[in-house]
Amino acid sequence: MIENLAPAPSKREIASEKRRKHILEAAIACFIDKGFHQTGMRDIAARAEVSIGNLYNHFPGKHDFLIGLANMEGEMIAPFIEHLEVDGLANETFSAFLQDYWVIVSDKDVAILTAEITAEAMRMPDIAKQFLEVRRSLALALSSLLEKGITQGIWRPSGDPLHTANFILDTIECAADRQAMDKTSAQAQLAHLEVFLSSSLGVSCNN
Amino acid sequence: MIENLAPAPSKREIASEKRRKHILEAAIACFIDKGFHQTGMRDIAARAEVSIGNLYNHFPGKHDFLIGLANMEGEMIAPFIEHLEVDGLANETFSAFLQDYWVIVSDKDVAILTAEITAEAMRMPDIAKQFLEVRRSLALALSSLLEKGITQGIWRPSGDPLHTANFILDTIECAADRQAMDKTSAQAQLAHLEVFLSSSLGVSCNN
Amino acid sequence: MIENLAPAPSKREIASEKRRKHILEAAIACFIDKGFHQTGMRDIAARAEVSIGNLYNHFPGKHDFLIGLANMEGEMIAPFIEHLEVDGLANETFSAFLQDYWVIVSDKDVAILTAEITAEAMRMPDIAKQFLEVRRSLALALSSLLEKGITQGIWRPSGDPLHTANFILDTIECAADRQAMDKTSAQAQLAHLEVFLSSSLGVSCNN
Amino acid sequence: MIENLAPAPSKREIASEKRRKHILEAAIACFIDKGFHQTGMRDIAARAEVSIGNLYNHFPGKHDFLIGLANMEGEMIAPFIEHLEVDGLANETFSAFLQDYWVIVSDKDVAILTAEITAEAMRMPDIAKQFLEVRRSLALALSSLLEKGITQGIWRPSGDPLHTANFILDTIECAADRQAMDKTSAQAQLAHLEVFLSSSLGVSCNN
DNA sequence: TATGAATGAGCCTTCATTCAT
DNA sequence: CATGAATGAAGGCTCATTCAT
Incomplete structure (x- = not known):
């Protein structure tokens, strides 16, 4: 080669x-x-x-630091995509992902940066594009996992998996943002989040 | 009085x-x-x-416009709290709330302002406080609705209602943000969102 | 009124x-x-x-100081236009004008400013316009004087008076520039200039 | 040699x-x-x-490009000096010189560069020196031509030939500058200029 | 020779805020 | 209450020049 x-x-x-x-x-x-x-x-x-x-x-200019930052966020996300694709029971993979991802996004620094980028992305299409692209690939990977979980009979089908994946990520990220502003225990919050998401994925009827 | x-x-x-x-x-x-x-x-x-x-x-200064803005967001939210408290079937009230709330938060201008405030709130405790307070009262109202729904046998209990309420709002708001950056149809997105949230609330077992 | x-x-x-x-x-x-x-x-x-x-x-910006300067040069020129229009023998009026004008334009500061403006005017149409406008009204006044002199039988007609006027001003101004760079006596230079210009205006044939 | x-x-x-x-x-x-x-x-x-x-x-530095430019202007002028020295009738030589020189100096690029150099020369003695030296040798050559013309009985004597030569060049160059700022036809301007200068040189009385 | 990363003073302009009117 | 001239620090960015490679 x-x-x-x-x-x-x-x-x-x-x-x-x-x-x-x-x-x-x-x-x-x-x-x-x-x-x-x-x-x-x-x-x-x-x-x-x-x-x-x-x-x-x-x-070239200050703006480009933002682009660089968006890229870096992309690099930070990449390993999670790989994690989602490993073999195994979907619910276990998901649970592990949730914990790891939560650790990252509920970190105050990360939350600050994300808020910063989000606000800028609203006004700068190139930043938005970069941001959404990264997000999209993560959602795709999660979507695949959801489908696998349904195939494995772990979760019951409900709505389009890609949309579901996006909503799940929304929930996690937005909760993390609140976390960063507030001072609640991140650990406790994670437990609640897990319950909420499990519920939203439902459980197979034959359980 | x-x-x-x-x-x-x-x-x-x-x-x-x-x-x-x-x-x-x-x-x-x-x-x-x-x-x-x-x-x-x-x-x-x-x-x-x-x-x-x-x-x-x-x-008094530029900062105070931000506070004023946060207040105004509060005023914008207030009617929704009232809506959530009306009598009736919880799922119908919820559905109506979801639609109305989505119309507001998926509006590009509102999304922009919210992103702006969120980013600033990360660094300014007084803004964060104001922001979280409004959010908290909305979550409380929604939480009450959830409890009512469970009492009414519409939804099955699952986790702490207040946390669930917060997560639901997270999902809606974060999805709305993505919406504002992207160009997908807001209407379609709402339908998917409704499915997701219904699912996460579950249905009573005796249905 | x-x-x-x-x-x-x-x-x-x-x-x-x-x-x-x-x-x-x-x-x-x-x-x-x-x-x-x-x-x-x-x-x-x-x-x-x-x-x-x-x-x-x-x-509004640095550029506008240049415009202001060009305006001020215009104001500086204005009295000369009036001088050219007074009654009297054309050659005497001209001689007086030449002396007074020379005093002004051969002043080193004025020469410097003129050179500065000229260079900028080459690249900035609005400056050029302002500059040429002032120049044009001075040339017009001188042109009238030339016609009067011809009518008075002092000078013989030769070419278009307006062009002649412009060339006369060119000669004076450019000589003044050289003056400013060099260190020759301005007074001596003026005498030579007077001879040159008298000659170029010619003398009536019936002298 | x-x-x-x-x-x-x-x-x-x-x-x-x-x-x-x-x-x-x-x-x-x-x-x-x-x-x-x-x-x-x-x-x-x-x-x-x-x-x-x-x-x-x-x-060695940016300044030296200006010196280089002044040198190059000198090289551009050199052939004109030779032209002025060829044998023949002075008025014919002069007329040919005037046309050729006008073509050069009324070129917009040349006018721009000349204005640029002039402005800088006001503040930088070495540039001024270089500039005036070139100018001086051109004036000398023209002066010789004027003397020849007088000897040949073509022009009548009037003032110091060297000063006259300088004034003639002044007129040409300054007119060219105006030309570059304005948009009048360069060709027409040349015709007027020729009339003016012929007149200023006068004609021998025995014509 | 040839390269271009490195320097830091300097560029024009905008900023939130004050205060005499 | 209302005005807008005044402040001067700070904004992002460019400059001519140097020097290790």
């Missing part, structure tokens, strides 16, 4: 890519601390320990 | 209150158009056809 | 107009010192002893 | 010289398009398809 028809990245390119990531992480840290609009390029530069001008060698 | 222990508002006070509302509406219109941070006091003043200085006679 | 249908300017408007002029003069002083592009809004604000932000209450 | 005491340039030096010229031309193209101050080193590098850093291997 032939790969890498493109020339291998030079040392310099690798270093540059590292720097880019380093700067992006600094930017995200700022966004968590102060919010996107309250963060200045100066803040990012200071946090990344890089000159302001150099920021622009790696990101 | 005793009301109005305070002296009746004078004509001047009424006029001032009107002006305040007028300005707040202008501010909100700006927030919808451009977002909170992108809106300047100048924009608001221009839209309200009022001088910049005069803005400060009615609102 | 009815005038002033428009309301008289209020005290505040008068003060504002004064301030505007004050700021414009500061800007022009900066342009003379450092050139338009080398002058920052900070320089202007400092020189006018005004805050940077306040600059923008009187001029 | 001995030339080239310096060692012949090596191949590498020739290539470097070519590169230098290539870059300078790119810079000038930028100056025409956007103006000196609006042109960044990045623009020049991009236009020359050369790296920014490499620019500095050929020109």
Whole structure:
């Protein structure tokens, strides 16, 4: 199998890519601390320990940090998609997913970033697109799991699985947001959530 | 019942209150158009056809427009609470509520404002408090309805009703947000949502 | 005769107009010192002893200082037009004009500003228009004088008077520019210029 | 006549010289398009398809592009000096010169560059020197022609020929500048100019 | 030579807010 | 109550130049 028809990245390119990531992480840290609009390029530069001008060698403008952030959220989501596709009993897979996913999205930083991105996405189609794309692939994977669960006789069929998957994710994410604003115990909330979702998936009649 | 222990508002006070509302509406219109941070006091003043200085006679600062907005969202929600408390079959009341509420929250302007407030609330406790309070009273009303439905034998009990109520609202609101970013038909989405939520509420076993 | 249908300017408007002029003069002083592009809004604000932000209450942007400057050059030129229109022998009027005009345009500051404006006008049609308009009215006045001189039998007719007028002004102004770059005596230069222009106007054949 | 005491340039030096010229031309193209101050080193590098850093291997700084430009204007003028020195009737030589020179200086790009240089020269003595030197040699050549014309009995003597020569060039160049800002026909303007200058040179009395 | 990442002062402009009128 | 000129810090971004590779 032939790969890498493109020339291998030079040392310099690798270093540059590292720097880019380093700067992006600094930017995200700022966004968590102060919010996107309250963060200045100066803040990012200071946090990344890089000159302001150099920021622009790696990101064309402030907007692009948002895109970078959306991409990064995508990367954060990717492993969950894989988890949903492993073999096994659907309800067990789902339960594991729910716990892991909840840990991530109910994290205050993540919730803050998500809120930030959501608000921006309302006004910037490119961000929205990126955001929805990631979301869509996660929903697709969950949808497959739901179908498997129905096939396995674990859940009873009810409505279109893709929509159901989306609603489930909605519930989780929005609950996580409330969590971040409030101070309730995240652990307790998770238990309630599990009950709610189990119920919404129903149980096979032959149970 | 005793009301109005305070002296009746004078004509001047009424006029001032009107002006305040007028300005707040202008501010909100700006927030919808451009977002909170992108809106300047100048924009608001221009839209309200009022001088910049005069803005400060009615609102101590920019932040207070956000509080005003959160209040207004509260007022928008209030009638729904009443709706949930009317007599009748719980599932019918719920269905009516769902439709009406969906119309409101899936409106793009409302979604934009909600996203804006949510993002700000993450960083501003007073906004979060206001926001969560409104949310809490709506959830309480819905929770009562759920209990009534269970009493009426319409739904089967499942988990804590208050949490369930919150999750239901989460699902609706988060779905509405996706709606606002995407372009799918809101009507179709509502149908799917209804199926999902019905399912999550279950049906009484003796049906 | 009815005038002033428009309301008289209020005290505040008068003060504002004064301030505007004050700021414009500061800007022009900066342009003379450092050139338009080398002058920052900070320089202007400092020189006018005004805050940077306040600059923008009187001029929408940096560009507008250039327009203001072009206007001011127009005002500077206006009296010369009147001088050209006084009664008397054309050659005497012309001689007086030449001396007075030379004093102005061979002034180093004026030459610098003119060069600055000319360069900008090449790229900004609105500046060019303003500049050419002023120039045109001066040329028209001079043209009238030339015709009068011919009528008076002082000069012999030669070519279109308006073009001749323009060429005469060209010669004066361009010579003044060279003057400003070089260090030759302005006075001597003026004498030579007078000879040249007299010659180009010719003398009536019946002399 | 001995030339080239310096060692012949090596191949590498020739290539470097070519590169230098290539870059300078790119810079000038930028100056025409956007103006000196609006042109960044990045623009020049991009236009020359050369790296920014490499620019500095050929020109010590941005200022030096201006010097290079002034030199190039000098090279552009050189052939005109030769033209003025050919044998023949002075008025015919002059007429030919006027036409050719007008074609050059009334070209919009040239006018733009000249305005740009003039404005800068006001503030930078080295540019002014270079500029005036070129101008001076052209004026000298024209002056010689004027003297020849007088000797030939074509023109009547009037004032110092060198000053006259300078004034003639002033008229041509300044008229060309107006031309570049305005949109009048350059051809028509040339005809008027010829009349004006002929007149200013006068005709010998014995004609 | 040739490259382009790195620098940080500087650019023009906008900001929320104040206050004399 | 109403006005809008005044403030000056901060906004995102560009600049000419350097230098390790």
